[in-house]
Amino acid sequence: MAESIRSGETIRPLSVGNVVSASVQLYRNRIGEYFPLAAFAYLWLFVPVYGWAKFCMISGLISRLAFGELADQAETVPQARAKVKGNLWRFLSIAFQIFWRFLGIYILGIILLFIAGAFLGFVLSFISPVLTFIAVALLYIVFIFIIIRFFSRWFVAEVPLAVEPRITGTESIKRSWALTEQSVGRLQLVAVIAFMITIPVTLLTGYLPLIVEFVLPDLAASGAFNVISFLLSIAGGMLLLPFWQVIKAVIYYDLRSRQEGLDLELRDRPLTDEF
Structure with a gap:
């Protein structure tokens, strides 16, 4: 970020890099407040349906807290929770709606991809196998691009429910969908940069055990290894989880600042002990 964000400093609509930088700073400043919420959210996942709704609600709660910091309307956790708990099942409904929409798009895309690939393969096979391969590869790239585009349009789907009455x-x-209409490219870049930032944690917690399992299969077979x-x-x-929810809050705020003239402000305030 070209300029550091100081306490009380007002920032106009942000660039892609500044969205990520602001998110990282807010995440770092408030991790002591957000991490316990994320821990409880993940524990709730072990409870079917109701626990899933709680996970979705707490995720939205983190975004609301982050948005409050940006909008100079900071709330304590109990205050914010009181505002979102009435929408418990609505948060779950958003998750289900997005899931089924993506599933439908994916299935339809696979069907169309198969039909188009078969047609191009038949036509181009008489010309050149290389052209067939290139055409099919391009179709897959287009398919992935379409999926990413829909992902960008629904990236902040739960944040309005968490923030707006x-x-x-x-x-x-x-x-x-409406807020992201003119910013799909920016959101895709933000998502890519944010994903790259999370790679170290993902490698350590997700892929390191897989590497150990491949290199030391005897150790990986132990029950203790599976638990770890x-x-x-x-x-x-x-x-x-808090990092991605903060990213969503900053994006949502930035989109609103561009379209509704809000100002972005990051403040350092004492951490609350209430969870």
Whole structure:
């Protein structure tokens, strides 16, 4: 980030790099507040349905807390929780709606990809096998691009529900779609940069056990190793969930600042002991 964000400093709509930098700073400043929430969220995942709803709600709660910091409307955890707990099942409905929409897009895309690939393969096979390979590869690239584009449009789907009053789950998804309409490319770059930042944690907690399992199969067969691997993956998720929710909050705020004239402010305030 070209300029550091100081306490009380107002920032105009952010560039891609500044969105990520602001998110990293806010995550670093508030991790003591957000990590316990993420830990509870992951513990709730072990409870079917209701626990999943709690996970989605707490994820939205973290984004609301982050947005409050940016908007100079900071809340304590109990204050923010009181505002979002009434939307418990709406948060879950957003997760299900996004899941089924992505599943439908994926299935439809695979069908169209298969038909187009078969047609091009038949036509181009009479000309050159190399052209067939190139054409099919290009189709796959287009398919991936379309999936990423939809992902970008729904990236902040739960944040409006967490922040804005009197809004339903479906309206929150539509709000995300409307806000991101002119910023798909920026969001894709933000997601790529943010993903690269999380690679060290992902490698340590997700892929290191797989490497050990491949190199030392006897050790990997032990029950203790499986438990440690599982705990590492959960710990990684607890660390990364607040980061991604902060990213969403900063993106949501930046989109609103561009379209609705808000100012972005990061402040350092004492951590609350209330969780």
